[in-house]
Amino acid sequence: MKKTLYIHVGHYKTGTTALQVFLSQNAKKLRRHGLDYTEVFRHHGKHSKFAFSLYRAAKVQTLMHGYKDPTPPEKLWSELFEAVLASPAKTVLISSEEFMRLGAHPAAGARLGDIVSGVRGKIDIRIIAYLRSPAAHLRSWYNQMVKMSAATTDYNTAVCQVMEPVHYDYALALRPWIEIFGAEAVLLRPYQEDFRRDGGLFRDFLSLFGLDYDNPPGRHGWVVPEKDVNPRLDDRLLELTRALHLADVPDDLAHWITHRAGVVLQQQDKDLIAGAQGFDTVAERVRQGLSQLETLPGCAVDLASFQQDLPRPEAPWRADLGLVLATLLREQNLLRDRLQERSTELRTRIAALEARLDRDT
Structure with missing residues (x-):
């Protein structure tokens, strides 16, 4: 029986972490139904070691996240191929978004091409x-x-000077996979923004293997992550988080400040909904009032232009910015108060010690 190895290569920010958690939690059930999400070098639900070994061999220094394993990639991949051939399942799967960086490092891609040449004809x-x-x-x-505190530049600079091109040049990102395995072996799926709801991503992914998310095999259903395993940072807190990192604010304090700012913003969201609805009422009152003034014989005001300039709520970012700044100032004031209290305490203790010394002398 010829085996098939599927390599899920990402991309980043397409629900890969959630998918890997789902596959890990359901690995036994999947294996019983022909899909082996292999345990070989699976760490934290993913198989990044296979990718990092290639980058290390290619002398890549950036974004290695502390990877220092000296094992040659040939040995790691050989163990994977042995596991594929020995697996009771016809189909074996590995997953890591780190594979998507292969297009940024041609030497790593060339190394993988040499490695897989030995199993052609044995494993699809x-x-x-x-x-x-x-x-x-x-x-x-x-x-x-x-x-992750990996970016201290603004968005424009990060895109143009910091991010690897595989993040915007999708052809580059997929080139080594197409060149090594052939265009017919590459399955491209569109990541939909609603995949985070109602198991959308899991449903789509399982369908590639003929498995039905809505009608799971066996008596028990799929084990689904209880919460978002990689929650997105509120975009309104990005600049605050970046500023705290630039200022070398300790991580625990930075986390507390962003948490407090997030709580305040959540409350503001509720207020903004009510405020926007209230503005509709205000604008209607203005419109009706101006209409009543049109009959005044002595009116020289251009009421028509006024009707085109009805009150409207400000863009939400203005209120967001004010609340974030208020959070920072509040923390600054609390720190100042604590320093003043400590200073007063120390002055009192020093005065007591001086008085005691004066009495002893």
Whole structure:
């Protein structure tokens, strides 16, 4: 029986972490039904070691996240191929978004090409990639970089000078996979923004293997992550988070400040809804009032132009900015108060010690 190895290569910010958690939690059930999400070098639900070994061999230094394993990629991949051939399932799957960086490092791609040449004819290898609309992807990746304290530049600079081109040049990202395995082996799926709801991503992914998310095999259903496993940082907190990192604010304090700002913004969201509805009422009152003035014989005011300039609510970002600044100032005031209290306490203790010394002398 010829085996098939599927390599899920990402892309980043297409629900890969949630998908990997889902596959790990359901690995036994999937294996019983022909899909082996292999445990070989699976760490934290993903198989990034296979990608990092290639980058290390290619002398890549950036974004290695502390990877220092000296094991040659040939040995790691050989163990994977042995596991594929020995698996009771016909289909084996590995997953890591780190594979998507292969297009940025040609030497790593060439190394993988040499490695897989030895199993051609023994194992069919197919590639799965999800792509998100470019603008949404770049915004989401920048959000992730700031959340991980990996970006201290503004968005424009990050896109043009910091991000690897595979984040906006999808052809580059997929080129090595197409060149190594052939265009017919690459499955491209569109990442939909609503995939986060109602198991949308899991449903789409399982369908590639003939499995039905809505009608799971066996008596028990799928195990689904209880919460978002990689929550997005509120975009309104990006600049605050970046500023705190630039200012070398300790991580625990920075986390507290952004948390407090997030709580305030959530409350404001509720107020903004009510405020927007209230503005509709205000604008209607203005319109009706101006209409009543049209009959005044001595009116020289251009009421028609007034009707075109009815009151409208401000853009939400203005209120957001004010609340974020208020949070920072509040923390500054609290810190100042604590310093003043401590200073007063120390002055009191020093005065007591001096008085005691005066008595002893």
